[in-house]
Amino acid sequence: MRWFKSIFSRRSQYDDLSLSIQEHLEEKIEDLVEEGMSRAEATNLARREFGNVTLIEERGREVWQWSPLENLAADLRFAWRQTAKSPRFTIAAVATLAIGMGAQATIYSVVHAVLIDPFPYLDALRMVHLHLYDKTPIPFDLAMTGPQFLEFQKLPVLDGAIAEDLFGRALTGEELPEQVQTARLSPDGFAFFGVPALLGREFGPGDNAHVAVLSYPFWKAHYAARSDIVGKTLQLDHENYTILGVLPQRFAWMGSDLYTPLSYSADPHRIANVYARLKVGVSDRTAEEAIGPMLAAFAKQTPDSFPPNFKVHLVHINELLVGRMRGVLILLSISVSFLLLLACANVAILLLARGEARQAEIALRKALGARPGRIVTQLLTESLLLSITGGICGVLLALAGIRLVRHFLVPLPGLFPPEANIALNLPVLLFGAVLSVFTGVACGIWPALRTARTDLRRAADAGSHKLAGRKGTHNSHIALLAGQAAITVLLLACSGATLQKLSQLMHANLGYDPHHLISANLVSLEGGHPTWGDRIHYFEQIRQAIALEPGVMSAAIAQAGMPPSSGSRMPVSVPGADSVGGEADQQRVDLNYFRTLKIPVLQGRVWSSTEVMNAAHLALINQAMQRRFWPHTDPIGKTVVMNRGVVPANVWTLVAPGIDQHFQIIGVVGDTPNQGLEEQIAPSVFVPYTAITYDWFNLIVRTEGEPTAALLHRIKERVHTIDAGQAVGDMVTADDMLEGDSLGREKFITSLFTAFALLGLMFGVSGLYCIESYLVTQRTRELGVRIALGAQRQHIVRLVTRSSLLAVFAGTAIGLALDLGLSGIFVRWTSGNPRDPGMLVVVLAVVLASAGLGSIVPAQLAAWIDPMEALRAE
Amino acid sequence: MGNNPEFRDLFPGALEMMILHSLRLKPMHGYALVKHIKQVSDNLLQIEEGSLYPALQRMLKEGWVQSKPGVSAKGRPTRIYVLTPAGRRRLEQEISSFDKMFAGITRVLATAKT
Numbered sequence: 001m002r003w004f005k006s007i008f009s010r011r012s013q014y015d016d017l018s019l020s021i022q023e024h025l026e027e028k029i030e031d032l033v034e035e036g037m038s039r040a041e042a043t044n045l046a047r048r049e050f051g052n053v054t055l056i057e058e059r060g061r062e063v064w065q066w067s068p069l070e071n072l073a074a075d076l077r078f079a080w081r082q083t084a085k086s087p088r089f090t091i092a093a094v095a096t097l098a099i100g101m102g103a104q105a106t107i108y109s110v111v112h113a114v115l116i117d118p119f120p121y122l123d124a125l126r127m128v129h130l131h132l133y134d135k136t137p138i139p140f141d142l143a144m145t146g147p148q149f150l151e152f153q154k155l156p157v158l159d160g161a162i163a164e165d166l167f168g169r170a171l172t173g174e175e176l177p178e179q180v181q182t183a184r185l186s187p188d189g190f191a192f193f194g195v196p197a198l199l200g201r202e203f204g205p206g207d208n209a210h211v212a213v214l215s216y217p218f219w220k221a222h223y224a225a226r227s228d229i230v231g232k233t234l235q236l237d238h239e240n241y242t243i244l245g246v247l248p249q250r251f252a253w254m255g256s257d258l259y260t261p262l263s264y265s266a267d268p269h270r271i272a273n274v275y276a277r278l279k280v281g282v283s284d285r286t287a288e289e290a291i292g293p294m295l296a297a298f299a300k301q302t303p304d305s306f307p308p309n310f311k312v313h314l315v316h317i318n319e320l321l322v323g324r325m326r327g328v329l330i331l332l333s334i335s336v337s338f339l340l341l342l343a344c345a346n347v348a349i350l351l352l353a354r355g356e357a358r359q360a361e362i363a364l365r366k367a368l369g370a371r372p373g374r375i376v377t378q379l380l381t382e383s384l385l386l387s388i389t390g391g392i393c394g395v396l397l398a399l400a401g402i403r404l405v406r407h408f409l410v411p412l413p414g415l416f417p418p419e420a421n422i423a424l425n426l427p428v429l430l431f432g433a434v435l436s437v438f439t440g441v442a443c444g445i446w447p448a449l450r451t452a453r454t455d456l457r458r459a460a461d462a463g464s465h466k467l468a469g470r471k472g473t474h475n476s477h478i479a480l481l482a483g484q485a486a487i488t489v490l491l492l493a494c495s496g497a498t499l500q501k502l503s504q505l506m507h508a509n510l511g512y513d514p515h516h517l518i519s520a521n522l523v524s525l526e527g528g529h530p531t532w533g534d535r536i537h538y539f540e541q542i543r544q545a546i547a548l549e550p551g552v553m554s555a556a557i558a559q560a561g562m563p564p565s566s567g568s569r570m571p572v573s574v575p576g577a578d579s580v581g582g583e584a585d586q587q588r589v590d591l592n593y594f595r596t597l598k599i600p601v602l603q604g605r606v607w608s609s610t611e612v613m614n615a616a617h618l619a620l621i622n623q624a625m626q627r628r629f630w631p632h633t634d635p636i637g638k639t640v641v642m643n644r645g646v647v648p649a650n651v652w653t654l655v656a657p658g659i660d661q662h663f664q665i666i667g668v669v670g671d672t673p674n675q676g677l678e679e680q681i682a683p684s685v686f687v688p689y690t691a692i693t694y695d696w697f698n699l700i701v702r703t704e705g706e707p708t709a710a711l712l713h714r715i716k717e718r719v720h721t722i723d724a725g726q727a728v729g730d731m732v733t734a735d736d737m738l739e740g741d742s743l744g745r746e747k748f749i750t751s752l753f754t755a756f757a758l759l760g761l762m763f764g765v766s767g768l769y770c771i772e773s774y775l776v777t778q779r780t781r782e783l784g785v786r787i788a789l790g791a792q793r794q795h796i797v798r799l800v801t802r803s804s805l806l807a808v809f810a811g812t813a814i815g816l817a818l819d820l821g822l823s824g825i826f827v828r829w830t831s832g833n834p835r836d837p838g839m840l841v842v843v844l845a846v847v848l849a850s851a852g853l854g855s856i857v858p859a860q861l862a863a864w865i866d867p868m869e870a871l872r873a874e
Numbered sequence: 875m876g877n878n879p880e881f882r883d884l885f886p887g888a889l890e891m892m893i894l895h896s897l898r899l900k901p902m903h904g905y906a907l908v909k910h911i912k913q914v915s916d917n918l919l920q921i922e923e924g925s926l927y928p929a930l931q932r933m934l935k936e937g938w939v940q941s942k943p944g945v946s947a948k949g950r951p952t953r954i955y956v957l958t959p960a961g962r963r964r965l966e967q968e969i970s971s972f973d974k975m976f977a978g979i980t981r982v983l984a985t986a987k988t
Contacts, residue, residue, distance in 0.1 A: 013934070016941060016953055021927060023952045024905040028923075030948060051924030063931040 017060045025050060055369035071374070075381035082382055089354060090386070093347045096766075097390025097439060099759060100343030102397025105424075105432045107336040107752075109402050111329050112431070113422040118318055120250040120419055122194030126159065126278045127317045130291070132310040136571045136643075138583065140307050143271040146264025148298045149186075152274065157290040161276035162189040165262055166254055167652070168523035168696060170727035171222075173235035176716050179523060179727035180218070182236065183254055184262035184272070192277065193253065200230035200245025203261050211261065212241040216249040218257035236260075237525050238725060252418035268302040269650035275317070284314045304648035321417040327829025328749055335494055335756045338487045340435075342763040344443035345480045349767050351383060351444060352476055353774040355451030362454045375452040376445075383444025384437065391436025398432070399424055408751070412744040450476060477771045478807040485811025486818060488757075488764040489847055493819040495757035496839040497832035498750040501678070505746055511672035512563055512597040514734035516553075516703045518712070519562050521729035522719070523696040532654040536613065536690045539697055542726070543590070545718050546701060551711045553702040556592035559689050561698055562734050563597070564673035564742060570644040572685065574629045584625060585674050585682045586642060588689035594620075594669055596702045604636045604667030607688060615656035615690040619663035623671045625683035635665045640685060652695045659691055677742035699728075707733060749830060761846070765854035772804050772858035776865075783862055784870025793863040800862040801855045808851045812844065887968065889921065889929050894957065894965040897939060901956040903946055904930065930955060938964050 025046050032042035047053070065071075083090040121127060131139035144152060149163045165184040170177040186192070190202035190213075199219075203211050212234060214223070223229045233240050241260060253259075262272060278287050292312050299306035355362075365375060402424055409415060409422070416422075522542065529535040539557055547555040560567040567587035574581075591607045593599075607618055619640060626635050641661050649655045663685065671681045689697065703711060716728045776783070783796055823834045833839075896902065896910050908923050933939045938961030944954030957965075 013931070017927060017931060020904050020930075020953045021924075023903070023946065023950060024908075024923070027905045027946060027948060027950065049923050051922045053924070056924035056927050059928040060931040063928060063935050 013064055014057075014061055017057060021050075021053060021057065025053075052369050058369070071377065072381065075378045076385065078378065079382040079385045083385060086354075089350060092766075093350055093386045094390045094393060096343045096346050096763065097387050097443070098393035098397055100340040100763075101387075101391050101394030101432065101435055101439060102401055103756065103759065104336050104340050104435060105394055105398035105428055106401030106405060107329075107332050108431050109398065109422055109424060109428045110405060110416075111333055112425075112427050113420040114322055114416045115318075115326060115329055117427070118322055118417050118420045120195050120248070121253075122192075123159070123277055124317060126280070127275060128278060128284075128287075128314040129273075129275050129317060129320055131313045131315055132295075132307055133313055134307040134310055136583070138569050138571070139313065140310070141273055142295070142312070143273050143305055144298060145266055145268055145271055145302060145305075147266050148301070149264060149272065149274060152276075152291075152294060152298075155290060155294065157279055157282045157287045159277045159279045160192045161274060162186040162192045163262055163264070163272035163274055164189070164254070165272045166256065167526070168521065168727075168729060169236045170523070170525065170725055171234065171236060172238050172725055172727075176720055177725055177727035179521065179729040180236070180257040181255065182212075183256035183259050185259050187261045189259075189262075193251070195248060195251045197245040198248040199227060200243070202247070203244055203259075207244070207261060209261055209263050210239065210241050211244045212236075213244050213259045214246045215252060215257055215259075216247055217252075219246045222257075234258075250419050250421055255418050267651075268304065271302075271305050271650070278314075288312045288314055325416060331494070331826065331829045332749070332752055332756075335491055335753060338491055339756045339760050339763070340439065341442075342484055342487050342760050342767075344439055345484050346763050346767045346770070347383070347386065347443040348447055349477065349480055349770050349774075351379075351447035352450060352480075353770065355379070355447050355454075356774075356778070358451065359454045362451055366454070372452045376448045379448035379451055380441065380444045383448070384440035387440030387443065388436045391432055391439070394436075395424070395429065395432045398428070408748050411740055412748065414740070415745055415748065446476065474803070477775075478803060481768060481771060481804055481807035482811035482814065484764045484767050485808045485847065485851070486815035488760045489812050489815025489843060490819055490822075491753075491757040491760040492843040492846060493815075493834045493840065494826065495750070495753040496843050497826065497834040497836065498746070498753045498830065500836060500839050501832035502743070502746045502750045505677050505743055508673070508677060510563065510738075511670045512599045514562075514738055516705065516707065517562065517597065517700065517734040518703065518707050518731050519558075519698050519700045519734070519737070520715070520731040521696060521698055522726065523729070525723075525725050526695065527651070528723075528725075529695075530654075532656060532690075532693065535654055535693055535695070538723075539693070540590075540613070542719055542722055543592070543699060545722055546699060546715055547592075549711075549714060549718055551704050551708075552715075553704055554592055554596045555702075556596040556700045557590040557689055558593055558698045558700055559588040559692075559694065562700060562737060564675065564677045564679075564738075566674050566676075566682070567684070568644070569682070570642060572643060572683075573641045575639055575641065582628060582683065584640075584642075585684045587674070587684055587686045588692060589686055590689055593686070593700070596700055597672070598702075599672055600670040602668045602670060603634075604665070606667060612688045612690055615659065615688050617660065617663045617691075618666045618688070620667040620669050620686040621665055622669055622674075622681070622684040622686075624681045625685060626668050628683045635668060638665050639663065640665060642685065642687070647692055654693045654695075656691050656693075663687055677738070678746070707731075761850055764847075765850045768804055768808065768851055768854040769858060772800060772855055773861065775804075776800055776858050776862045779862075780865060780870045783865050784867040787865060788867035788871070796865075797859040797863050801859050805851060805855065808847070812847055815847075816840065816844070889925065890933065891965065891968045891972065893926070893929060893933065894938065894961055894968070897955055897957040898962065898965060901942070901944070901954045903944065903952045903954050906946070907955070933961065936960075936964075 028046040028050070029039070029042045032045060033039055037045070050056075118124070119127075130142035132142055133139055144163070146163075149161070152158075153161045163186050167182065168179050169182045171180045187203065187205040187207065190197075190204070196202075197213065198216065200213075202213050214229070219225060219229065229243055230245055232243050234243060235241070247259075278284075288311075295306070295310075295312060299310070362375060366372070402422060406422055524535065524538065529538045543555050543557050546552060567585045569583055569585050572582060572584040590612050591609060594601055594606055601620075602623070604620070606620065607616065611618055621635060621640070629635070629640075630638065640663050642663060643661060647653060647655065669686070673679070673681055674684055675682050701707075701715070712731050715731070719726050719728050779800070783799070786796060786799075787793075819840070820835055826832070826834045892911050893907060896907055896914075899910075902910065904926055908921070908926055911921065930939065934941060938958060939955045940958055941953045941955055944952060946952045
């Protein structure tokens with residue numbers, strides 16, 4: 001209340017203060033006059049001994065103010081008048097900052113959605129998956145039986161765990177069965193995730209086994225988001241399930257379409273995967289030590305589901321699901337920060353130039369008793385006003401940017417975890433606010449400090465000595481320009497590297513013909529075709545029927561998808577080869593695979609139909625395998641040992657009778673990418689898919705022309721005639737798959753890097769332009785004199801552009817050095833080679849050409865100064 | 875803040891203490907206060923006259939002194955500063971803490987001599 005009252009009584013306090021001081025001075029003067037001084041002398045002495053009256057009054061008044069806030073209000077009013085007075089400057093600065101901050105906020109929204117808060121689940125950061133390692137670096141997923149899981153769940157280091165079992169099932173009861181991805185989840189699984197249902201409810205331990213909870217996308221696609229769906233029935237593999245509820249959009253665990261309760265089974269052939277959440281404060285190491293002995297005991301009960309001598313390793317789900325994009329996103333954040341830095345440098349250049357123009361004002365303020373700190377605060381308020389306005393515009397730009405990113409991501413469902421929600425949300429807005437303030441200080445502090453150093457003498461000098469600007473300011477300009485050039489080079493190099501990589505990928509030799517090729521996943525009814533012979537005949541029957549369809553050239557069976565997807569990586573050894581051990585990618589296919597994909601058989605032969613149906617121990621290898629193990633000898637007839645080539649059979653996996661790990665090589669085929677497009681091709685061993693048959697396979701079909709919707713429908717119908725309950729999964733063309741899998745990712749990354757680089761270049765050029773124009777206007781009189789005295793125009797041009805261009809050269813050199821120095825980081829986090837000489841030459845050419853372009857206008861301006869006018873202008 | 879006059883005196887608070895003490899003798903206006911302090915200290919303490927006023931404003935705000943309209947020695951209307959009970963308490967605190975500090979410094983200096 002006292003504070004409140006003080007605001008109103010302040011005016012009289014101020015008057016009292018002035019009065020007291022006035023009275024003090026007069027009394028002192030009178031005293032001095034009485035001592036015999038003249039009135040003039042007395043006045044001088046009294047004033048000198050008293051000190052700066054204005055300053056003291058102000059200091060006295062400050063006592064009554066809540067000064068930071070009131071100063072701020074005054075500064076804001078003043079800053080507003082300043083910015084309104086020079087709209088061109090304001091628009092340029094605000095637009096620059098808005099673009100910089102908009103880009104930054106856009107990328108931050110992606111970073112926030114993907115790296116910081118990717119999952120809606122309760123304490124997702126403590127959620128882990130368990131990997132088991134034997135001596136090789138290829139992990140096994142931990143899976144266990146029902147009773148084992150119930151015991152595991154009770155471990156004191158864990159704060160809950162779920163068992164789950166993912167597989168495709170047929171949604172039956174409609175015209176054609178449709179394949180849906182289902183997850184069987186522990187009955188108390190939803191409590192583990194802690195995400196409430198959007199509609200209806202989730203299942204709990206009290207529910208029976210025939211209930212289902214739908215995912216949001218499935219609900220939208222299949223039931224048109226109808227809210228009366230709760231309580232209805234759906235049919236999976238001819239069994240009825242009651243729909244209990246619908247999950248919110250961000251609940252996308254494992255990308256399943258629907259979730260049903262898992263009934264725990266003691267059958268060692270019915271094992272389920274396990275995810276757990278660690279208790280608060282339990283380190284990974286502690287948890288691993290606690291879990292290890294229990295798993296060792298389990299391994300004694302069910303030796304088939306554990307590798308020999310394993311070690312447990314926890315993987316946090318964000319590592320598991322975000323993994324490969326982390327580096328790219330970090331790199332993108334760095335690039336976009338560089339972009340913002342460029343924007344800041346540009347605004348700093350503008351502010352410096354303006355500070356120069358305001359020397360007289362600043363000097364006057366100081367002469368009137370303003371402290372340097374106060375002036376810096378006021379100048380900072382101006383840059384903060386700019387940056388906050390820029391920040392608000394930047395958030396609007398980010399809104400557009402986020403839409404653009406989301407648009408880009410539509411065809412790339414696998415790029416980020418499906419739970420990630422890229423949006424302009426509160427954290428992004430907060431980030432934007434903090435960024436605005438930070439940016440305001442970053443671009444304003446240096447110009448403010450420089451400008452505040454002005455004093456009256458220097459300001460007075462400036463009028464008569466207007467030559468090349470102040471030395472200090474000039475150096476600041478040079479430093480800012482060099483910095484801009486360096487950053488621009490770095491941004492362009494990043495963009496160049498990703499562009500080059502993209503073009504390589506787009507023109508890469510795939511080793512197979514992706515046109516007119518489609519692939520579909522077929523899952524047989526659970527429990528159907530339970531014997532090995534029965535199952536492979538069923539699969540073969542479907543393949544043959546499709547191969548005979550009109551419009552189909554050939555059809556093949558493969559366990560993995562089309563290249564560049566990988567098969568199962570496993571350790572292999574080769575008795576007697578030059579290099580005895582290593583890893584290879586095992587691809588299980590049939591004999592039609594090579595013909596259908598048009599992969600050339602370079603040596604030897606393909607299996608006969610009988611050999612495939614009997615799961616003969618005969619293998620084909622790719623060229624990479626030949627190079628690795630038989631670089632100088634003929635591999636045909638040699639033996640390769642697939643160390644995990646034998647797996648225990650279970651309900652889903654059937655194993656050929658008499659299988660062992662030894663395969664004899666009968667042919668060599670051309671290389672196709674098998675680790676993703678951007679990775680090197682790994683050694684591959686192709687074995688008959690019949691050796692180990694899952695309850696699903698991929699049907700790969702080459703069509704005669706473009707695969708039409710009618711043809712795809714005919715294929716589904718044909719499968720339906722063989723088994724009415726057999727669903728056909730999504731049919732994907734190889735072209736789309738390549739686009740979505742690898743090329744789309746590269747295109748996404750490349751366009752972002754390139755957009756940043758181009759914006760950066762734009763900022764750099766405009767920075768150069770500003771500095772040179774500023775120099776020209778500052779030196780107009782000097783240049784006019786030079787021209788009047790007979791200086792050549794080209795000499796004038798050189799004079800104006802020399803130091804700026806030198807700064808650009810120096811900056812470019814620094815940028816180049818940084819690029820070479822930092823390329824290791826780039827290579828580790830994304831693909832592409834930022835040190836490629838050809839690309840760097842292009843980058844340099846672009847930078848220098850742009851610098852030249854940016855200098856043309858100011859140089860022209862300088863060269864055509866009219867000496868008469870220039871001299872008259874002062 | 876190097877040229878800020880109120881920090882030029884001996885230590886922070888010294889000026890305040892002297893003002894409070896002077897006002898305890900009798901209510902005074904600003905010029906009289908300066909003259910009083912200069913006289914009593916035999917001009918040993920150089921204080922910038924102006925620095926008195928911000929200090930007085932602070933004390934007004936804290937409620938240690940009050941200002942009243944009055945008349946100066948020369949018969950001019952002016953502001954007279956009067957010590958309040960709160961100001962009196964404050965002065966006592968200041969003096970006792972100053973005494974302690976001074977005693978401490980004296981002891982340290984005494985040991986340094988021997």
